[in-house]
Each structure stands twice: as structure tokens, then as C-alpha cells.
Amino acid sequence: MTSPRRTIPDAPLIAAATGSVPSRQPVWFMRQAGRSLPEYRKAREGIGMLDACFRPDLLADITCQPVRRHDVDAAILFSDIVVPLKAAGVDVDIVPGRGPVMGKAVTTKSDVDNLPVLDHEVSHVAEGIGIILEELQPAQALIGFVGAPFTLASYLVEGGPSKNHCATKALMHAEPEIWHALMRKITDTVIRFLRTQVDAGIDCMQLFDSWAGYLTAADYRRHVLPYSAEILATVDGVIPRIHFGVTTGELLAPMSTAGAEVMGVDWRVPLDQAARRIFDASGAKVLQGNLDPAMLFAGEQVMEEEIGRIHREAASAMANGTASGHIFNLGHGVLPDTDPDAVTRAVELIHEL
Amino acid sequence: MTSPRRTIPDAPLIAAATGSVPSRQPVWFMRQAGRSLPEYRKAREGIGMLDACFRPDLLADITCQPVRRHDVDAAILFSDIVVPLKAAGVDVDIVPGRGPVMGKAVTTKSDVDNLPVLDHEVSHVAEGIGIILEELQPAQALIGFVGAPFTLASYLVEGGPSKNHCATKALMHAEPEIWHALMRKITDTVIRFLRTQVDAGIDCMQLFDSWAGYLTAADYRRHVLPYSAEILATVDGVIPRIHFGVTTGELLAPMSTAGAEVMGVDWRVPLDQAARRIFDASGAKVLQGNLDPAMLFAGEQVMEEEIGRIHREAASAMANGTASGHIFNLGHGVLPDTDPDAVTRAVELIHEL
Numbered sequence: 199m200t201s202p203r204r205t206i207p208d209a210p211l212i213a214a215a216t217g218s219v220p221s222r223q224p225v226w227f228m229r230q231a232g233r234s235l236p237e238y239r240k241a242r243e244g245i246g247m248l249d250a251c252f253r254p255d256l257l258a259d260i261t262c263q264p265v266r267r268h269d270v271d272a273a274i275l276f277s278d279i280v281v282p283l284k285a286a287g288v289d290v291d292i293v294p295g296r297g298p299v300m301g302k303a304v305t306t307k308s309d310v311d312n313l314p315v316l317d318h319e320v321s322h323v324a325e326g327i328g329i330i331l332e333e334l335q336p337a338q339a340l341i342g343f344v345g346a347p348f349t350l351a352s353y354l355v356e357g358g359p360s361k362n363h364c365a366t367k368a369l370m371h372a373e374p375e376i377w378h379a380l381m382r383k384i385t386d387t388v389i390r391f392l393r394t395q396v397d398a399g400i401d402c403m404q405l406f407d408s409w410a411g412y413l414t415a416a417d418y419r420r421h422v423l424p425y426s427a428e429i430l431a432t433v434d435g436v437i438p439r440i441h442f443g444v445t446t447g448e449l450l451a452p453m454s455t456a457g458a459e460v461m462g463v464d465w466r467v468p469l470d471q472a473a474r475r476i477f478d479a480s481g482a483k484v485l486q487g488n489l490d491p492a493m494l495f496a497g498e499q500v501m502e503e504e505i506g507r508i509h510r511e512a513a514s515a516m517a518n519g520t521a522s523g524h525i526f527n528l529g530h531g532v533l534p535d536t537d538p539d540a541v542t543r544a545v546e547l548i549h550e551l
Numbered sequence: 552m553t554s555p556r557r558t559i560p561d562a563p564l565i566a567a568a569t570g571s572v573p574s575r576q577p578v579w580f581m582r583q584a585g586r587s588l589p590e591y592r593k594a595r596e597g598i599g600m601l602d603a604c605f606r607p608d609l610l611a612d613i614t615c616q617p618v619r620r621h622d623v624d625a626a627i628l629f630s631d632i633v634v635p636l637k638a639a640g641v642d643v644d645i646v647p648g649r650g651p652v653m654g655k656a657v658t659t660k661s662d663v664d665n666l667p668v669l670d671h672e673v674s675h676v677a678e679g680i681g682i683i684l685e686e687l688q689p690a691q692a693l694i695g696f697v698g699a700p701f702t703l704a705s706y707l708v709e710g711g712p713s714k715n716h717c718a719t720k721a722l723m724h725a726e727p728e729i730w731h732a733l734m735r736k737i738t739d740t741v742i743r744f745l746r747t748q749v750d751a752g753i754d755c756m757q758l759f760d761s762w763a764g765y766l767t768a769a770d771y772r773r774h775v776l777p778y779s780a781e782i783l784a785t786v787d788g789v790i791p792r793i794h795f796g797v798t799t800g801e802l803l804a805p806m807s808t809a810g811a812e813v814m815g816v817d818w819r820v821p822l823d824q825a826a827r828r829i830f831d832a833s834g835a836k837v838l839q840g841n842l843d844p845a846m847l848f849a850g851e852q853v854m855e856e857e858i859g860r861i862h863r864e865a866a867s868a869m870a871n872g873t874a875s876g877h878i879f880n881l882g883h884g885v886l887p888d889t890d891p892d893a894v895t896r897a898v899e900l901i902h903e904l
Binding site for chain 2: 466
């Protein structure tokens with residue numbers, strides 16, 4: 199079988215991600231496909247989140263909605279971080295208003311021994327990617343989506359969303375052998391799911407470590423980093439890789455050593471400062487970010503000022519050599535009650551830079 | 552009337568806060584008075600949170616409970632950040648499992664105009680402080696408790712707890728005049744409430760800016776810092792001042808310029824790195840923190856290792872002159888389901904340092 203992957207080095211996002219000068223400032227927004235869009239709410243009516251992630255036509259439609267509406271430079275595969283767990287046979291559901299909930303928390307050695315590992319292609323997702331690629335133009339990149347092992351481990355150990363990740367951190371520290379066995383299995387599952395996406399033709403990928411910001415840098419380095427690095431290594435040289443976590447200002451240095459070409463930056467850290475931390479640890483990388491999603495609620499003038507500030511901070515980092523490019527994004531995800539017209543306007547303002 | 556304030560320079564917490572060498576490593580824990588203690592849950596049975604904060608006997612008992620049980624070096628006044636708003640006549644209640652909820656959100660100029668300002672002593676709290684001071688030993692400091700204006704503004708503008716503070720940030724950016732009028736009124740209320748506590752004899756105070764970590768440093772400097780600084784200035788030279796907010800690693804430099812002698816540090820930032828950021832902005836200060844509250848769930852060996860690490864990081868900052876002292880604490884509050892015996896053991900381990 200020949201690879202379905204497109205050759206689109208001139209797509210602005212791919213150009214920026216690979217260190218070339220893009221034809222326009224590329225931008226996409228985390229959670230651009232989601233509840234802020236009326237067409238998304240309509241498409242999801244009566245369909246559970248996880249069901250939606252396994253329906254090829256539906257996941258393809260939802261993935262393409264923000265590209266059609268906002269003219270963003272990339273689609274991000276509509277998925278959820280627990281999709282590979284579900285595909286592996288883990289008893290997990292996504293409860294509206296709460297998030298992923300496990301049938302049973304994974305806390306003992308026996309629980310880890312019994313955790314299934316994904317060992318096959320996720321054909322519905324592969325099929326959905328095929329449909330997406332038929333719709334996207336050559337200037338529009340498709341970014342694959344995988345959750346990082348720490349975040350998945352937290353959902354498994356806590357049994358659901360957690361505010362403080364106590365049980366996860368306690369397991370990591372008090373039972374390191376169980377912890378590492380768990381991370382091993384999750385990593386294998388994530389790698390297999392990523393392979394599904396790569397084989398189906400994604401142009402780029404983002405590794406989301408949603409909860410990594412709840413770790414100290416020491417814990418991150420010892421208990422998490424090797425697994426995230428292993429996942430990223432499996433697609434080294436195959437597609438550009440983006441890595442992001444919320445509230446990870448203190449972790450930018452170790453996270454950047456995991457290997458991604460592009461580092462997503464939380465909105466709390468000015469891009470020029472983020473670039474310095476990343477450069478000192480790993481050399482110049484491409485920055486992604488970092489408009490505060492709350493600024494989409496503050497009116498056009500404020501948005502324009504903030505977009506200008508972020509652009510200047512990125513330009514400053516590129517001028518002094520601490521960054522090798524910039525993909526515009528938020529510094530977290532689009533909030534559900536965001537006015538979609540504000541998102542469209544933000545994209546226009548960014549493209550005018 | 553003569554001041555009821557005690558003269559206790561040798562109390563370990565006061566010694567450390569004023570840059571002297573304490574007779575033992577002082578420690579207290581944020582939220583040490585609260586749901587982790589069975590005696591607290593018993594005392595609160597059938598009594599609403601805000602009611603409890605206005606009953607002198609009860610608030611005094613709850614304040615002293617952790618001192619009796621854990622042998623910590625300070626009591627922290629049992630209160631809530633909305634107590635001064637309630638005392639001023641604002642329609643606010645604390646809803647169990649949710650937090651402070653306003654009868655009406657404050658979003659317009661007219662809402663701000665109608666917001667009452669505290670203009671009198673909060674006598675029940677003053678009376679409670681008197682009872683506490685009768686019980687405390689000279690080695691045990693009483694820390695007063697006030698919430699910072701940004702955090703209070705967020706509750707007022709959002710109408711309750713918020714995950715992202717969108718309306719607050721939008722108001723700050725889009726309607727700066729309304730924002731500053733609101734902060735002016737809140738600041739006056741907080742200052743009046745602090746005066747109640749100082750007049751009643753607190754030995755020290757902590758300004759809690761719970762949500763400041765949701766701001767960029769630029770927004771913090773421009774829209775928040777002057778008000779927090781004004782509050783701290785009212786007790787300059789009167790009592791030692793502690794300043795803390797969660798997830799404020801990026802804000803330590805500007806926050807330290809607000810004037811407090813002691814800077815509380817979130818558990819994400821190693822104390823020696825925190826000291827460097829503070830020192831560069833404001834010179835050497837006393838550090839407070841910063842054990843991850845999750846470590847109280849990880850068993851004695853892990854706690855001991857983490858306590859040792861934090862002690863070494865603080866000692867390193869003191870040795871190189873970037874910090875002038877260390878008060879042990881958590882890097883956030885005690886979680887409600889913490890085993891109280893783990894807290895007691897942590898205090899013992901810290902006192903053995």
C-alpha cells in the first residue's frame with residue numbers, strides 16, 4: 199500500500215513547523231472543533247462524545263467545520279484523549295459536564311496487569327481521516343491528536359477527572375514499579391493509535407499532555423518525560439510534532455527535550471520568555487500560541503492589541519535566534535461559550551499580521 | 552484603648568518572618584483549619600460556612616483546632632475571603648461544594664456604584680480574635696486572613712466561582728474605568744476588614760490572591776498590583792505580611808514588589824528558583840512553602856523525601872543570599888480528604904529538620 203500522505207511543504211502550518219517561512223502567518227485554535235460552533239452542536243445532537251469519535255463521517259465533518267467557517271490553516275482531528283483506551287477495550291465513557299469516567303479505577307498491580315493494550319488499527323478513525331483529506335485544500339494541514347501518557351494515567355488512576363491528581367501522584371511516588379508498568383502499557387496504546395493516524399495520512403501531530411502542569415519539573419523528568427519522548431520518537435522525521443500542556447511554564451525546558459519541533463505555550467508565559475527557556479534546554483524551536491482564550495470575550499480592540507503583543511513577542515524571539523518560527527494559537531482551548539464570530543475575526547486579524 | 556497585640560518576637564514564625572533565626576523551623580499549613588479534621592466537621596455540623604465565620608466562639612475554636620492537634624507554629628484566622636463583602640452588606644452566600652455565590656453579578660458601572668463598602672469594625676471577628684489570643688501560647692502566632700482584590704473582583708464579576716475568569720478579564724480589558732472603580736471599592740473594604748483584625752491583635756497577616764495565577768504578568772502589574780500593594784502598605788511596620796497565590800510562578804517578581812516580607816510559593820516552583828525571581832525583583836525575602844498537598848497522600852517515606860528536598864532548596868537560597876528565611880508550608884491548601892495523622896506527622900518531620 200502506498201502512503202496516503204500528501205506532500206504539502208508550502209501549507210503555511212507545515213512550512214512554519216519545519217522552520218521555513220510561511221506564505222502567511224499560520225493559525226489554528228485548540229478546541230476549534232467543538233461546542234462554540236452551532237453546526238457542531240447540531241451535528242452532535244443525541245450522539246455521545248465517544249460515539250461521535252468513532253463515526254467516520256461525523257468525525258470528519260466536525261473536524262472540517264472550523265476550517266470551513268474560520269479559514270484556519272489547519273484542521274485538528276476531532277477525537278478525545280481516551281479514544282485509544284476505548285478502542286483497546288477499556289471500560290470508559292465521557293459523561294457530559296464531567297469528562298472521561300472509568301468503569302473501574304486502575305490502582306493496583308493486578309489492575310495494571312489486566313489493562314488492555316491497543317494492538318490493532320482504529321479503522322473508524324482511519325476512515326474518517328481519509329474523508330477529511332478529501333475535503334482539505336493543499337494549504338490546509340491535518341493535525342493528528344493524541345493524549346500523553348501522564349494525562350491518560352491520571353484518568354485511569356483517579357477513575358475520572360481530578361482537581362489535584364492526588365492518587366496519581368501518590369502512586370507515582372509510593373509505587374514506582376506499578377506506575378512504570380502502567381505508563382508502559384499506556385505508551386504502547388498511544389503509539390499504536392498514533393500509527394493509525396500516520397498510516398491514514400495526517401500531516402502533523404500534537405501530543406496533548408493536559409495535566410502535566412500539575413507536576414513538578416523533577417517528577418515530570420523522572421516519571422513522565424521518557425514515555426512522551428518515546429511516543430514522539432516513533433514519528434521523528436515522518437511528520438512535524440507539536441507538544442502542549444496547560445500551566446506548563448515551569449516545565450517548558452524538560453518538555454522541550456521530549457523531541458517535538460513545535461512547543462505549545464500556555465498563555466501565562468510571554469512567548470519570548472518561553473523561547474528562552476526552550477532554547478536553553480533544547481535549542482531554537484517553533485513556538486505555538488498563546489492568546490488567552492478569555493480575550494475572545496473582550497471585544498475586537500482588545501483582541502487586536504493582544505494579538506499584536508503576542509506577534510511582537512514571537513518576532514523578538516525569532517530575531518534573537520531563540521525561536522525558529524511561530525504558529526499562532528490560543529494558550530489553551532476555545533471556551534464553549536465563545537462567540538464563533540470572535541474566533542473568525544481573530545483569525546482574520548492574525549492573517550493580516 | 553491600648554493595643555491587645557502581643558510582643559512575641561521569639562515565636563518561631565514571627566522570628567522567621569522578620570528575618571531572625573527561629574528556635575525551630577516554623578510550619579503551618581494553608582487550610583489547616585478545615586474539612587480534613589473530624590473536630591472541624593463536628594463543630595460545623597448544621598452551620599453554614601459564612602455563619603461560622605461570624606460566630607466568635609466557633610471561629611475561635613476552629614482556628615485553634617489544628618494548633619492543638621498538629622503543634623503547628625501558627626494559627627490562621629478561620630475566615631473566608633468574602634467575609635468582608637458579607638459584612639459590608641453584599642448579597643453573598645457560600646454554597647457547599649460550589650463556593651461563594653453572589654445574589655447578583657457586578658458587571659456594570661451602576662452595579663459598581665451600588666456596591667457597598669465596609670465602613671465599620673467586624674465586631675464578631677474582633678471578638679473571636681480575642682478568644683483565640685487567650686488560648687494561644689507565646690510561641691504560637693496568629694495569622695490574620697484577607698482575600699486580595701482581584702480574587703474578590705472575580706467572584707463579584709462572575710457571580711460565583713469561575714474556571715477561566717472570562718467575564719473578569721473582559722471587564723478589565725474592555726472597561727478599565729469600571730474595573731478600576733470596582734477595585735477601588737473592594738480595596739477599601741479589604742483595608743477596613745484588615746484593620747479590624749489588626750486592632751484585635753493579630754500577630755501577622757496573609758493576603759490570599761487565590762486566582763492571581765489566571766493573569767498574565769502584564770495584566771497583573773497594570774490592573775491588580777497597585778491595589779494589593781495599597782492593602783499591604785496599610786500595615787507596613789505594624790505586623791509581618793505574607794502574600795500568596797496559586798499557580799503564580801510567572802508572577803513572583805511583580806507580586807513580590809507589592810511589599811510583603813514573606814512570599815508564599817506554589818508547589819510547582821522549586822524554592823531556590825522562586826527566591827531568584829523574587830530577589831531579582833525585590834531583594835531577598837522570606838520564602839513560605841511549598842510541599843505539594845498531594846504528597847500528604849503518598850506515605851511517610853515520600854513525605855520525608857519531599858520535605859528534605861524543600862528544606863535543601865530553601866537552605867540553598869538562604870546560603871546564596873537570595874532568601875532571608877523560610878516558613879514551611881504547603882504550596883497550596885490542605886485537601887479535604889487528607890488524613891489528619893499525615894499532617895501531624897509532616898509537622899513532626901519538619902520540626903526535626
